[in-house]
Amino acid sequence: MAGYKRILVGLDLSEESSQILEKAGEIxxxxxxxxxxxxxxxxxTFAYGGDIPMDxxxxxEQLQTQAREQLSKAAQRLDVxxxxxxxxxxxxxxxxxxxADELEADLIIIGSHGRHGLALLLGSTANxxxxxxxxxxxxxRVQSE
Structure with a gap:
């Protein structure tokens, strides 16, 4: 097996993200x-379909700022x-x-919650x-913490 040179880790920034970071660090x-x-x-606007009459x-922007802060904290674990x-x-x-294409990643690591039933039928980000x-x-496979 050829080695991996560039790994892209997709995180949802939930508490379980630490499990994904641990595995990414090992690899x-x-x-x-x-x-x-x-x-x-x-x-x-995707989530609400433009049905809310407000800007x-x-x-x-607040969500993006919070996500940047959380991602920065996560990145410290792997010195990213x-x-x-x-x-x-x-x-x-x-x-x-x-x-992944832009970065020429040869491995993507994501978390999977292993949901069943309706969530499987509708698909998931991991899928x-x-x-x-x-x-x-x-x-x-992440376990609830």
């Missing part, structure tokens, strides 16, 4: 690979420099694929990333 050390972190925020841009920390606005699976990636994808 990056084993292959002496460069790690980039990404968190994708869906625009509020959500300030709220969206600021230029490899990405907070992106868009659809998660699509943006992770785009960023979307897995089925559209141009490189290897590792779905780390």
């Amino acid at each position: 990056s050390r084993a292959f002496a690979a460069e790690v980039s972190l990404a968190h994708v925020i869906e625009p509020l 959500l841009s300030e709220v969206q 420099p600021t230029e490899r920390q990405h907070v992106i606005l868009g659809q998660p699976a699509t943006e992770i694929h785009r960023l 979307g990333v897995l089925h559209g990636a141009g490189c290897d994808v590792l779905a780390v």
Whole structure:
């Protein structure tokens, strides 16, 4: 197996993200690979379909600022420099694929909550990333903390 050189880690910034970071750290050390972190925020207009008669841009900016702060804290665990920390606005699976291509990542690491039933039927970010990636994808099974 060829070694990995560039790893993109997609985080949802939940408490379980530490489990994904731990696995990413193990793999990056084993292959002496460069790690980039990404968190994708869906625009509020996607979630509410423009049905709210108010400007959500300030709220969206606050969400992005908070995400940058949380991602920065997560990055400290693996010594990931600021230029490899990405907070992106868009659809998660699509943006992770785009960023992986842009960074020429050869491995994407994401968390999988292992949901069943309706969540499986509707799909998930992990499933979307897995089925559209141009490189290897590792779905780390996370346990509720």
